[in-house]
Amino acid sequence: MSGDKTKVVLLACGSFNPITNMHLRMFELARDHLEETGQYRVVKGIISPVCDGYKKKGLIEACHRLEMAKLAVEDSGWITVDSWEGMQPEWLETAKVVRHHYEELLAMENNDDVDTVKYAKKRRIQDCFESSSNHKGSDGLQLMLLCGADVLESFGIPNLWKPEDIVEIVGSHGMVCITRSGSDPHKFIHESDVLWKYRKNIHIVREWVSNDISATHVRRALRRSRSIRYLLPDSVVCYIGEHRLYSAESEKKNNDVILAPLQRYTTASTS
Numbered sequence: 326m327s328g329d330k331t332k333v334v335l336l337a338c339g340s341f342n343p344i345t346n347m348h349l350r351m352f353e354l355a356r357d358h359l360e361e362t363g364q365y366r367v368v369k370g371i372i373s374p375v376c377d378g379y380k381k382k383g384l385i386e387a388c389h390r391l392e393m394a395k396l397a398v399e400d401s402g403w404i405t406v407d408s409w410e411g412m413q414p415e416w417l418e419t420a421k422v423v424r425h426h427y428e429e430l431l432a433m434e435n436n437d438d439v440d441t442v443k444y445a446k447k448r449r450i451q452d453c454f455e456s457s458s459n460h461k462g463s464d465g466l467q468l469m470l471l472c473g474a475d476v477l478e479s480f481g482i483p484n485l486w487k488p489e490d491i492v493e494i495v496g497s498h499g500m501v502c503i504t505r506s507g508s509d510p511h512k513f514i515h516e517s518d519v520l521w522k523y524r525k526n527i528h529i530v531r532e533w534v535s536n537d538i539s540a541t542h543v544r545r546a547l548r549r550s551r552s553i554r555y556l557l558p559d560s561v562v563c564y565i566g567e568h569r570l571y572s573a574e575s576e577k578k579n580n581d582v583i584l585a586p587l588q589r590y591t592t593a594s595t596s
């Protein structure tokens with residue numbers, strides 16, 4: 326019966342510099358995995374490219390990264406691109422991005438509540454939001470962060486993530502994590518007390534057809550005038566060509582700049 330399944334929205338945050346086929350595959354892998362448990366129905370995927378203020382080396386303008394992501398999902402019936410995070414003037418913690426999208430989902434569930442019956446529903450949603458440690462809307466809607474294992478393992482890098490943000494993401498919402506070559510998410514969870522505590526909220530998806538496509542590889546190939554075809558959708562390949570994106574020059578962007586989260590938390594902990 327599909328009625329008692331938890332509806333899930335998957336949110337992927339990252340640079341998408343540029344988006345690759347593997348970013349799109351992550352969504353398909355995650356949906357299959359969650360639905361195979363019999364407990365979930367994945368209703369939507371959201372790609373949220375990070376804003377320019379993240380200051381990652383070689384990060385090109387958000388408007389281009391957003392445009393490429395939109396072209397890449399044109400044929401998908403369920404994956405969408407959201408520009409809210411990408412258009413922010415300053416880098417935002419991922420926990421805040423998750424919160425923003427979760428609140429939007431609650432508002433959408435609830436947007437036609439004009440009469441008293443619907444008001445009561447709204448109250449129930451708010452009660453649920455405020456009292457529950459595992460955030461689910463009244464219809465059992467859940468937002469999960471979708472990422473590769475490298476992002477999960479980055480939780481262990483000093484001054485990169487606030488501990489309370491990790492608790493909010495993993496403890497209240499949940500994560501789906503796709504294995505990546507060189508990663509061992511099970512070991513990482515085992516060795517972290519906080520991740521171990523919330524291990525039931527972390528869904529690890531084993532990618533058996535190991536696929537090492539990375540945006541770094543795509544940018545490198547472009548600098549060397551090598552083909553990038555079939556690593557990313559043709560529409561994105563054309564967009565990169567038309568706008569002459571990714572060069573030795575663009576790779577130097579933010580070369581001497583500290584990544585925004587490291588800058589923020591290192592300054593905070595020393596002041």
Ligand SMILES: Nc1ncnc2c1ncn2[C@@H]1O[C@H](COP(=O)(O)OP(=O)(O)OP(=O)(O)O)[C@@H](O)[C@H]1O
Pocket residue numbers: 337338339340341342345347348351471472473474475476503504505506536537538539540541542
């Ligand atoms: N081949 C892959 N397997 C699993 N996860 C991936 C893969 N490529 C990207 N991801 C995930 O996609 C999300 C966005 O990543 P990101 O934009 O950094 O892409 P990337 O290919 O890792 O780029 P870069 O090489 O610039 O770091 C992250 O959660 C990352 O872990």
Ligand SMILES: NC(=O)c1ccc[n+]([C@@H]2O[C@H](COP(=O)(O)O)[C@@H](O)[C@H]2O)c1
Pocket residue numbers: 338339340341375379381417418419420476485486487490586
């Ligand atoms: N403290 C935090 O919330 C924090 C720290 C580092 C990266 N991130 C996010 O993780 C993603 C990582 O993207 P990259 O793998 O492309 O660097 C980005 O969306 C970034 O905003 C969040």
Ligand SMILES: [Zn+2]
Pocket residue numbers: none
């Ligand atoms: Zn990456």
